[in-house]
Amino acid sequence: MGVDKVNKYISSKTNIFFMISLPFIIWSSYAHPVNNNDYYFESSLIKGNALSNSALDKFNYSKNEIQAGNYNVEIYVNNVFRGISTVSFLENKNKEIRACLSLEQIAMLGLKKEITQINGNCLFSDEIEDNINYKFDFQQLRLNFVIPQSQLINLKSSFIQEDSLDSGESMLFTNYNINQYHVDYNNGASNIDSTYLNLTSGFNLGLWSYRQNSNYSHTSKIGGKWDTTRRYIQRGIYSIKSELLIGEGFTSGSILPGIGFKGIQLRSDDRMLPNSARGYAPRIQGIANSNAKVIVWQGENKIYETTVAPGPFVIDDLNSTNYAGDLRVEVVEANGSINSFTVPFSAVPESVRPGDTKYAVTVGESRYVGNNDKFSEFIIQHGLSNSITINLANQLASGYQGVTVGSVYTNQLGAFSVNTTFSNAKLPNNNKETGWKFHISYSKTFQPTNTSVALSSYHYSTNGFRSLSDTLEANRYADNGDNDWKNKIMRQRSRFDITINQDLNEYGNLGLSASREDYHNSNATNKQLQLTWSKVFSNGISLNLSIARMTNALANDLIYSGGEKGSDKKQTFTSLGLTIPLGSSKYSPDMTFSTTHTKGQSNYQTTVNGIIPTESQYINYGISYNADNQISDGTLSGTLQTQFPYANVQGTISRNNDYFQASGNAQGSVVVHKGGVTFGPYLSDTFAIIEAKGATGATVNNYNTKIDSFGYAIVPSLIPYQYNSVMLSSDGIDSKAEIKQPEKKVAPYSGIGIKLKYDIETGTPVLLTLLNKLKDGIPMGSQAFDKKGKLIGMVGQANQLYFRANSASGDIIVKWGESDNEQCEVNYKLPAHSDTPLISSVSICE
Secondary structure, eight states: OOHHHHHHHHHHHHHHHHHHHHHHHTHHHHOEEEETTEEEOOGGGSOSOOOOHHHHGGGSOOTTOSOSEEEEEEEEETTEEEEEEEEEEEEOTTSOEEEEEOHHHHHHHOBSSOOOOOSSSOEEHHHHOTTOEEEEETTTTEEEEEOOGGGBOOOOTTOOOGGGSBOOOOEEEEEEEEEEEEEEESSSOOOEEEEEEEEEEEEEETTEEEEEEEEEEEETTTEEEEEEEEEEEEEEEGGGTEEEEEEEEEOOOSSSOOOEEEEEEEEEOGGGSOGGGSSOOOOEEEEESSSEEEEEEETTEEEEEEEEOSEEEEEOOOOOOTTOOOEEEEEEOTTSOEEEEEEOOOOOTTOOOBTOEEEEEEEEEEESSSSSOEEEEEEEEEEOSSSEEEEEEEEEETTEEEEEEEEEEEETTEEEEEEEEEEEEEEGGGEEEEEEEEEEEEEEEETTTTEEEEEEEEEEOSTTOOOHHHHHHHHHHHHTTOTTHHHHSOOEEEEEEEEEEEEOGGGOEEEEEEEEEEETTEEEEEEEEEEEEEEEOTTSOEEEEEEEEEEOGGGGSOOTTTOOOOSOSEEEEEEEEEEEESSSSTTOOEEEEEEEEETTEEEEEEEEEEEEEOSSOEEEEEEEEEEETTEEEEEEEEEEEEEOSSEEEEEEEEEOSSEEEEEEEEEEEEEEETTEEEEESOOOSSEEEEEOTTOTTOEETTTTEEOOTTSEEEEOOOOTTSOEEEEEEOTTOOTTEEESOOEEEEOBOTTOEEEEEOOEEESEEEEEEEEOSSTTOSOTTOEEEOTTOOEEEEBOGGGEEEEEESSSEEEEEEESSSSGGGEEEEEEEOOSSOOOSSEEEEEEBO
16 A cells, blocks of 8 residues: 555545544533443444444443452542552342452441451442442542441541551661761871761561661771670561560650660550541540531641531540640531630640550660669550540669659640659668659640740659669669769759740740759759740741850869869850841752850851752752851861762861861662662661562652662652552653553551562553554554453554554554454564654554
């Protein structure tokens, strides 16, 4: 067939195609909806086409629109995401393919009706509860259940079922942080070279993860030393919202002072709770007279809104809001009337939500203090109501017992916390001492003036009070023959802290902080008073002022930790900082001027910081000049930092008349997994490996990492016990590769490595214009298969077929029906050399 004939043929077929397409253009007038976005096409209205009724039915809604089987889908309830699970689609008694849910999947729906056992492996929706419907989006693999609110319990936002959590696969990783430092002195002094390497390594096996912290340091004068500082294994226990740790760790430090240990610890883990159950927020109770809208305000901010049925209602899923004032609750009735009331909202760190419990149990040997002494610690906190939280704690060791009893009380005046600790300690030479410690704290935000007050006061009522650390250290000194152990440990008598922050609106922010502490075995009294003011102007300029007065009474005493004399007891510090943006672009640099002054000594510093965007990453730079009124020569410094896909690299230099200094730092990770070895940025405790064979160069959005030549990339950080969305972008990918499903959601356990596998379709993109002897041409929507029977594409407008070819030539079968006269075969052949991203050609299908 000649080119002119081909063009004439295509032109005539285009006119015919327009006539065929006309009913589709006005399809909305003739197609009637069956269910939401599903439509039925009436064959009698589509004239002059080659599609048989059976072929046309492929585009019509069908109750069996999918094949029976198992599908990994995203489950929604009333358009609220509930999780990801593999759902079976089976034929029901009406010969319809419907979703059939297991017990675990039924639990994800959050029904009030409790279902504990079923006949068989699953239930259809009409067997679970009346009025449950769903819509399945096969293209998005999204299963959305529509359930009346009256049939649902209040599942807190971000609630995740245990079977939806991913336990990952076994991987070995190492985080590295290496720093090289060099100083070259001009006065003849010896140069200094030092190297520091820190390694955080580990592997996970199922839900168990092992971690080890090690470091190596080397200096030109001392030499090198290797040290391992911590080793432990841990796992999450989701059923009791807790984490188990075996090895070396630290106690919580929430009620009692923290202490290093080697042993076993079981503690509640708030990360396993939904977002709306973390931190502290009060429970709201009220009564609605109709189907009412409930709105919760905090100051001028609307923080919550929901609809409730007539009768009593409870709201217990407020997100924690950083203790910013009382709540105003409005109940908007159906007739428009509004009832409102106030719920006090103040909190201290010990505050716990009503009905919630936090705990920590530790058994082991002490580290860093004492002589590896055996001890145990138990802490429990429970929220009795909006107003009251109770605290209990106990520490036991050979020759020591400490018991703490306390509570938090909240009302309109604020949140008050009182903890009382009794200690009974056996000291060297069989000395026994008992004593008490009182801890009082207070927090309140005064909304009319937006003033925040936080106060903490520790008071030791007797000289005989001893903490566990003090007792273990005293006995260690004595065991080592040091008879001056009483003076080695500074025992605090009392400490007072207060912080006040005042929002001045357009005039900035004002802050005041003060502290005072004294000791039983010293006349020393340390005091500090600081006043700060800051403001950000509309043009981006920011100004910071600070003045501080410090009295360090220990400065003239023999400092017990170092044995050195201090130089001064009282000092006053003043500082001023001014930052000016040098342009309006987001990459424009900022210039900062700062100065500090104390005791006749003044320091001045000017710094310029900015970002240089490049094609693949950003480069952060900084240049500064530092001068001192007591030193004639200033110091000029510079720094460069950038995040490569496989490491974070930073370099600094500085120079003055006395020395030249340079340093370099690199941070990154190495992960060994079943697919090989992958390099990437520094990892958090929970991370992922992406496998996308054939997608080299593709970018992992928000993480600045790319698929390497082996088909892998690292996602350096995932939030445990929450769904994380990981998107793989086609930016940088070869035109012969296509990402089939670029987004994946995963909810991992903590401390594990996840593998996310992306399906990549590879091949040369081809656009074939099909010619055929049929009067009406090849019908739009005809399916194209390769010789192996794999569906590779569908015929579109103007008889065009788009597909990816994995070989230089081949045969394609095009079908628009089941009979022999409803199909044709076309042979394609790619050009030997082509640089175009899309190959277009015309072929005859016969």
